[in-house]
Every structure is written in C-alpha cells, then in structure tokens.
Amino acid sequence: MSPTPSRPRPPRLRSAALSVLAVCAALAALLLGAGAPPAAAASSLPCDVYGAAGTPCVAAHSLVRALYSSYNGPLYQVQRARDGAKKDVRLLSAGGYADAAAQDTFCSGTTCIVTEIYDQSPRHNDLTVEGAGGAGAADVGAPADALPVTAGGHQVYGLEISAGMGYRDNSTSGVAVNGQAEGMYMVTSGTHVNNRCCFDYGNAETNNLDTGNGHMDAINFGTECWFAPCYGQGPWVQADLENGLFQSDAGYSRNTYNTGTGPMPFVTALLKNNGQNHFALKYANAQSGGLTTTYSGGEPTAGGYSPMHQEGAIVLGTGGDNSNGSIGSFFEGVMTAGIPTDAADNAVQAGIVSVGYGGPTGSTGSLTPGSEISLRATTSCCTTEYVRHQNDAAVISPVASGSSALDRNDATWIVRRGLADASCVSFESRNYPGDFLRHFDFRLRRQPMDGTAQFRADATFCPQTGRSGAGTSFASYNYPTRYLRHYDHDVYIAGNGGSNAWDAGASWSDDVSWAVSSPWAP
Ligand code: AHR
Numbered sequence: 001m002s003p004t005p006s007r008p009r010p011p012r013l014r015s016a017a018l019s020v021l022a023v024c025a026a027l028a029a030l031l032l033g034a035g036a037p038p039a040a041a042a043s044s045l046p047c048d049v050y051g052a053a054g055t056p057c058v059a060a061h062s063l064v065r066a067l068y069s070s071y072n073g074p075l076y077q078v079q080r081a082r083d084g085a086k087k088d089v090r091l092l093s094a095g096g097y098a099d100a101a102a103q104d105t106f107c108s109g110t111t112c113i114v115t116e117i118y119d120q121s122p123r124h125n126d127l128t129v130e131g132a133g134g135a136g137a138a139d140v141g142a143p144a145d146a147l148p149v150t151a152g153g154h155q156v157y158g159l160e161i162s163a164g165m166g167y168r169d170n171s172t173s174g175v176a177v178n179g180q181a182e183g184m185y186m187v188t189s190g191t192h193v194n195n196r197c198c199f200d201y202g203n204a205e206t207n208n209l210d211t212g213n214g215h216m217d218a219i220n221f222g223t224e225c226w227f228a229p230c231y232g233q234g235p236w237v238q239a240d241l242e243n244g245l246f247q248s249d250a251g252y253s254r255n256t257y258n259t260g261t262g263p264m265p266f267v268t269a270l271l272k273n274n275g276q277n278h279f280a281l282k283y284a285n286a287q288s289g290g291l292t293t294t295y296s297g298g299e300p301t302a303g304g305y306s307p308m309h310q311e312g313a314i315v316l317g318t319g320g321d322n323s324n325g326s327i328g329s330f331f332e333g334v335m336t337a338g339i340p341t342d343a344a345d346n347a348v349q350a351g352i353v354s355v356g357y358g359g360p361t362g363s364t365g366s367l368t369p370g371s372e373i374s375l376r377a378t379t380s381c382c383t384t385e386y387v388r389h390q391n392d393a394a395v396i397s398p399v400a401s402g403s404s405a406l407d408r409n410d411a412t413w414i415v416r417r418g419l420a421d422a423s424c425v426s427f428e429s430r431n432y433p434g435d436f437l438r439h440f441d442f443r444l445r446r447q448p449m450d451g452t453a454q455f456r457a458d459a460t461f462c463p464q465t466g467r468s469g470a471g472t473s474f475a476s477y478n479y480p481t482r483y484l485r486h487y488d489h490d491v492y493i494a495g496n497g498g499s500n501a502w503d504a505g506a507s508w509s510d511d512v513s514w515a516v517s518s519p520w521a522p
C-alpha cells in the first residue's frame with residue numbers, strides 16, 4: 001500500500017479490520033522471526049521498507065527528511081514570535097530533505113517555535129504541543145533553530161526538547177491499542193540527555209494521565225535509572241511501559257548488556273513489543289554500523305504488562321502523564337502496525353547511516369555559516385593551542401594531527417548565523433549537536449541551546465579584524481567591549497583592563513586575536 005502524500009487530513013479511521021490485520025501481521029512476524037529480507041529497493045526510505053515487510057508505518061515524524069520515497073508534503077510547522085504567523089516547512093524534493101532555508105527566511109529577525117510535526121503516514125497522526133497532564137503543566141513548543149545539523153549534505157534542523165516541552169496526539173488512527181503488536185524507532189542524540197522523567201517517543205495514554213501498568217509502550221532515552229541497578233553510565237534505550245522504564249523483565253532493569261550509548265552524537269533507538277508476552281530493545285550509532293539488541297524476551301513480570309493495555313496516543317518528549325523534566329533530541333521516528341522483521345530494522349538502520357547525520361558540511365576554515373573551523377590562539381605562548389570544550393568548559397590546549405579523535409572533535413566548531421543577530425556568528429560544537437559556545441559569568445562553556453533570549457545573546461559573537469592587527473577578534477554581542485579571550489588557558493569574554501583577573505591588560509590584544517583555521521575534526 002503506498003502512502004497518501006497529500007493534505008488535507010482524511011476522515012479518521014480505526015477499523016476493526018485494520019486491528020485484525022495488525023495482529024495477523026504481528027503473529028506472522030513472530031512466526032517468521034528474522035525471515036526474508038524486505039523486497040525493497042536500496043533507495044527505500046524507512047516507511048517503504050516497513051511497508052514492504054508487511055508492517056506499515058502508522059506514524060512517521062521527522063524535521064529532517066521524508067520517510068517515504070513518495071512523500072512530498074509538509075514536515076513541520078513553525079510559528080514566529082514577531083506576528084504569530086505560521087508556516088509549514090516542506091521538502092526540497094519528494095522523498096528528500098527539509099527546506100530549512102525557507103524556515104530561516106520566515107524566521108529572520110525574529111524567533112520561531114515548532115508548533116506541529118506532521119505525520120507523513122496516511123494516518124495523519126500529527127503531533128501538536130502537548131497540553132497539561134497528571135504530572136506537568138501544559139508544554140511549550142521547542143525553538144525551531146536550536147538544533148542545526150547536517151543530513152544528506154543539507155543543513156536542516158532537529159527538534160531540541162528542554163524541560164517543559166513536549167508534543168502529543170491523543171486522537172490517533174491505526175496505532176496499537178490493548179495488546180496489539182507494534183514497533184517503533186527514533187533517531188536521537190546521546191549528548192543531550194538527563195535523568196528526569198521521561199524523554200519518550202511512542203504509545204501513551206489518551207488523557208495525559210498515568211492510567212496504570214502497560215498503558216504505555218514508548219521508547220525512552222536518557223540517564224534515568226528507574227529500577228536500580230542499571231549498568232554503565234547510560235544514556236540507555238529503555239521501554240517506557242508506564243510506571244517504569246524497563247531494560248528487561250528480570251528485576252525490571254537488571255540488564256548487564258545495556259550499558260548505554262555514551263555521548264554518541266546520533267543514536268538509533270528501537271523498541272518492538274508484541275503486546276502479549278515479548279518485547280525487544282535495540283540501539284545503534286546512527287552514523288555507522290548496525291543495530292545491537294540489548295534485550296529480547298518476556299514482558300515485565302509485574303501485573304498489567306502481559307498483555308499490554310496501550311491506549312494509542314502518541315507522545316514525544318514527555319512521559320505519559322506529561323512528566324516533563326526531561327531533555328532530548330529528535331530527528332526522525334516512526335511507529336508501525338505489527339512487529340517489523342529484524343531484516344527490515346537492519347535495512348532501516350542502513351538507510352539512516354546513509355543519511356550521513358552530522359557529516360562534514362563541505363565548507364571549512366571560513367566564518368561563513370555552515371563552515372567548520374578550529375580557532376587557534378595567536379599569542380606567542382600558545383600558537384599550537386585551540387579553543388576546545390572539556391568537561392563542558394572552554395579552554396585552549398594543544399591539538400595536532402596526532403591528537404585523539406576526541407580532542408580533534410572537541411576543538412572543532414560549526415559556524416552558525418548568530419543566534420541573536422544574523423550578521424554575527426555563533427559556534428556550535430561539532431560532537432555535541434545543538435550545544436553552543438556561550439558565556440556565563442564571563443566564562444565560556446559548551447551548553448545546549450535553550451531558545452531563551454539570554455542564551456542567544458550569550459552565544460553570539462561579532463567578528464572584526466584582530467585587535468592585535470592579526471587574525472580575527474570576536475566581540476560579545478551583549479557585552480560589546482568584551483572579546484573572546486584566553487587567559488591562563490581558560491576562555492572568557494574579557495575587557496581590556498577590567499576588574500577581573502582575566503581582564504588584565506598585559507597581552508590582551510594578542511589574547512583576543514584568533515586564527516580562524518581548518519577544522520581538526522576528521
Ligand atoms: O513509566 C514512567 C513514567 O511514569 C511515565 O512516562 C509516566 O506516565 C509516569 O509518571
């Protein structure tokens with residue numbers, strides 16, 4: 001069955017026949033196990049693959065790309081602060097990537113939030129900003145420009161969720177309910193996580209309340225260990241099945257195989273659940289390699305999970321009861337009717353890798369937005385030292401071709417249009433997507449963009465000819481007499497002869513003059 005790429009929304013439909021089909025598909029998948037590979041072309045997009053495997057998408061959300069090769073509708077809607085006007089962000093071509101430049105033009109000189117994420121599946125299970133729930137006040141929309149990334153060689157935006165943000169659809173079509181089988185995955189990031197409840201994508205309650213065990217079936221990703229002990233540092237791909245984030249059925253979470261992804265910039269997180277007596281969790285590096293299964297076994301043994309009692313709402317960024325203390329990143333995700341084959345999952349992961357999330361932008365060594373750079377100190381003490389982040393703070397330290405990949409990545413920044421002023425620049429971390437160099441208490445650090453005017457100002461720097469006469473100096477947007485400076489190998493915004501130690505006049509003009517260099521990251 002091919003998707004209907006057109007709008008407007010057709011009448012909603014949840015027919016008994018479809019439910020029966022879904023159960024049959026799930027049973028078939030179970031019986032066949034890892035069966036035959038899907039009859040899908042190499043260029044097939046995730047929902048083409050799952051459709052060909054007999055487990056069609058019933059939800060397909062992305063701010064980045066089409067998830068069907070025939071899809072040519074809108075991806076998401078943004079609303080700008082200046083006049084409240086709204087705009088759909090569409091694709092550059094059918095089956096292609098987001099037209100992020102259209103968003104940039106529409107939001108120029110003001111700020112935008114994401115107000116809706118369209119479902120590309122024929123079910124039209126569109127997500128809007130989530131309302132109040134049992135454990136959280138109504139959410140707000142995520143800033144539309146907080147997570148600029150490269151995908152398919154294009155500059156696009158992901159969705160960066162801070163606490164108090166979330167999306168939902170409580171009236172869906174085709175999504176599993178009451179013990180029906182389903183699968184789902186999302187591409188997220190291991191660098192923007194916390195241990196608060198609950199960065200989820202998947203099936204949840206239709207009333208924003210915790211209605212009991214088994215009423216959710218969503219992928220959870222973060223460092224929240226609900227049932228101790230958990231192993232490793234996380235973040236973990238877990239199943240939020242309501243009243244718990246599960247990694248297995250043994251003591252709920254005891255799963256020595258699940259030690260977390262670490263700070264991987266792009267992660268594929270996958271959950272499938274037959275709704276009766278079996279669920280499985282997988283993860284992968286979304287930039288390379290294949291999926292690893294951390295669990296495939298019985299449902300949790302406590303009452304209410306076997307069979308499951310899913311209600312069929314879709315949540316993104318919060319728990320089922322709108323617990324909204326969590327943070328996270330979302331690039332794309334789908335939900336299927338029935339349990340996909342492992343072969344289909346593998347084909348989808350291969351397709352995700354081929355997207356080249358976070359790949360090189362193709363432009364290096366200049367201050368043009370999109371270019372990747374490293375910033376070298378020019379003071380005679382320190383001409384082999386570059387601005388890098390280390391333990392979240394910005395320092396200068398020696399980097400060379402023999403340095404570790406981590407050191408070289410930490411010392412690489414992607415130039416972005418200034419978050420507070422497009423004629424200036426901001427610096428996004430190469431290996432922490434959505435994190436920017438910003439000052440706080442005059443010290444420079446790497447932090448996730450939270451969309452506030454304060455953050456935007458603190459992360460914006462206006463380039464000018466180096467104050468020493470060499471290279472480039474960067475004036476702070478909100479403290480324009482202060483410049484990006486290294487002092488004692490830490491990085492500050494510093495005035496020339498102010499009251500702080502780092503404002504010292506000696507070697508100030510050299511310390512604030514930088515060589516904009518080719519990026520160290522591979
Ligand atoms: O299951 C974990 C969380 O518990 C759910 O997301 C939420 O509804 C409840 O607070």
Ligand code: AHR
Nearest residue numbers: 439440441442443454458
């Ligand atoms: O870095 C100076 C100021 O410190 C920043 O503008 C603000 O975020 C913090 O109070």
